Amino acid sequence: MKTKAAVTYDQGAKFEISEVELKEPKANEVLIKVVASGVCHTDAVARDQDAPVPLPAVLGHEGSGIVEKVGEGVRSVEEGDHVVLSYSSCGQCENCLMGRPAYCHHMMELNFGGIMPDGTHRLYEGDQELSTFFGQSSFGTYAVAHERNVVKVDKDVELELLGPLGCGIQTGAGTVLNKLKPQFGETIAVFGCGAVGLSAIMAAGITSASEIIAIDVHDSRLELAKSLGATHTINGKQEEDVVEKIKELSNGGVHYSVETTSVPGVTRQSVLALRSLGVSAVVGVTPDTTFNVFEEIMAEGKSLIGAIEGDSVPQLFIPKLVDYYKQGRFPFDKLVKYYNLEEINEAFDDSANGQTVKPILKMDHAE
Known part of the structure; x- marks a missing residue:
């Protein structure tokens, strides 16, 4: 399917909005209609190659959205669920099996290596493979992520607000x-x-x-x-x-x-x-x-x-943070300012100079 995304082509270069091809979700993967994505310092680190991510890439790793389709074997979410996207982990190494997925033995390759857990790509521009970031690449209108990246959240909270829970918050x-x-x-x-x-x-x-x-x-x-x-x-x-x-x-x-x-x-x-x-x-x-x-x-x-990642299991911790927010005990909404996807470079500039604490990019799905 065709989707709009902010692409990083060169070290330190401005993001460019492009139409790219997103492949269908495979087994244990989920297609998400992204409604918003937080802007995190780690995205800037990847853009500037202080943490080397293969370029070109679609960055973004604090996505929130709605499940559009699930691949074979997915059990934790279904079509229509509201979700937050978090970091990628293998689920099979010693640390993952001990309930410490933030210290997954494959953390670097799964989140910064540009590929999905099966070693392949989901994003293309023509014949050019585009790297995936944190197993999600949420700086776009749609994303494919492994089920382990996906956290189901309550539908009674503004979904555009919740993306930053996936990493920074x-x-x-x-x-x-x-x-x-x-x-x-x-x-x-x-x-x-x-x-x-x-x-x-x-x-x-x-x-x-x-x-x-x-x-x-x-x-x-x-x-x-x-x-x-x-x-x-x-x-x-x-x-x-x-x-x-x-x-x-x-x-x-x-x-x-x-x-x-x-x-x-x-x-x-x-x-x-x-x-x-x-x-x-x-x-x-x-x-x-x-x-x-x-x-x-x-x-x-x-x-x-x-x-x-706060030593967190996202599927357990993020819903707790949402509950604290609903109780008025964790008012992280006071940190955010919204931008459109096309304003992504302004959002990064405002974050770098301290003008905005937590920028959130909103995706335009107008037909």
């Missing part, structure tokens, strides 16, 4: 709720108040954490963080010593920190701001970072850990 919230799990009276600092960091702050508000400290360089985002549950805010450009300020606010250091900025110096701050036995979770694509391992980590029993 799931990452921030899950890192707190699934990985760190703050207990009564414990403290947490969140470095970076983009969509991932603000999701972590909202999630921390659901826990029994006593102090939730937000750190960013934009006052507007710090104000938003305060409205979403942060008990204290710090402007990293204005504060002379961010680490000492955090220690002052948390009686000697926080129990946990979440690092979302991917800036090496900030990553080090996320460790230095911990009290002894504290844990820092890094969720961004962070380059080389220098630590004095003995003085800054080992001597105080601290831990620096990675968290992928």
